[in-house]
Amino acid sequence: MRYSLRQLEVFLACAHYQNVSRAAESLNMSQSAASTALKEFEQQFELRLFERTGKRLRLNELGRQLWPRAEELLERARELEQTLAGHRDLGRLKIGATLTIGNYLAAGVMARYMEEQPGARVELEVANTAAIAEGVLNFELDLGLIEGELNHPDLEMIPWRGDELVVFCAPTHPLAGRKRLSDRDLVAATWIARESGSGTRQTFERAMAGLLPHLCIRLELQHTEAIKRAVEAGLGISCLSRVSLTDALKRGALVELPVPQRDFSREFYFALHRQKYRSTGIERWLELCRQVP
Structure with missing residues (x-):
């Protein structure tokens, strides 16, 4: 050689x-x-x-x-x-996850993975969809867990699980308790949104087709928790993944606002480079992700 x-x-x-x-x-x-x-x-x-x-x-x-x-x-x-060397662990993994997945789903998968393989090393990078896709394309990440829709010839996008966004507000907001929000209500409201480049923003804009130029977006924030705090403080209404809102909705800290005429459904995806070798560790991570309820 x-x-x-x-x-x-x-x-x-x-x-x-x-x-x-x-x-x-x-x-x-x-x-x-x-x-x-x-x-x-x-x-x-x-x-x-x-x-x-x-x-x-x-x-x-x-x-x-x-x-x-x-x-x-x-x-x-x-x-x-x-x-x-006689090791039976699955080696090192570099995983990228978008903010919603990284903060609310990936940690549990990582815990199970490392419990199975005590000697394994896992690096988890949490960023928006655009940044994770770039990391996978540059071979800086072994695998991306993303919530946005991407089309790139070098990326293989594998559907993982369904998700939906939820429009919500604080319990004291004037819209709280409404059985349904009309498009006129959506345009009249003050919004707090995720930043451009995020999968959540992409789904939000798709769902608001036809209304987007007329929406009053008061704040754009990168972090889900910051948006939830801002909404709780009465600064406006927002739209985030149901995964990120489960606990707050149960506690009554936030209130769901039904918008049945708008489609907020979406998919979570695995993003892999088409020419990336799928190691045993990558395959096991994918299996564990699919087991998440």
Whole structure:
């Protein structure tokens, strides 16, 4: 074999950081050692994988084609290493989850996963749909759990479970207790909404088709809990996932507002890179997610 796994690690780190120094630091190598490994890797096959501009490296077309195949090869090598070492755990996972899923569903899955595999390492990144999708596309995340609808040729979107958004207000709000809100009520209300780029905002805008330009959106907040607190304080009404509102609705801290003429249903999805190798750990995580009631 004319190349080493270490050379592949250096190539992938350089692809990720676009800088040899940062790549070397991530691999606990000296800059000169990383530069030599990358140079030898390219020279062995008489090719170039990067365009170099000063200290910045940018993958060329050949490098972009090699990237997912190198990721898969290293993932398989790590699994083999664990087997040879006698470990039975499922290894390290880097999971990305959108805010609703990360705050209300993913923690329970992670607890079950780590209970089964005491030696496993799980990193959970919580961000909006756009950020999670970018992480999966750049191989920074093994798997994304998202609440938005995405179309990208390199992403495989696998339906996970259904969900719905709920319009709600504080118990003291003038709309509390109404049996039904009309479109006129929706336009007259003051809204607190999730930020653009979130799956919740995407579903909200789809459900409000035809009314959106006329809505009074007073605040845009990134965090679900901040929106709930703002609504409780009487700053307006909002629309969030039922998953995130279950406890507050039961306690009576918030009140659901029926809007039957609008469709707030949606799907949660698993987002995977089409060329990402599905390790045993990824497959087990998917199984545990599907078991969530």
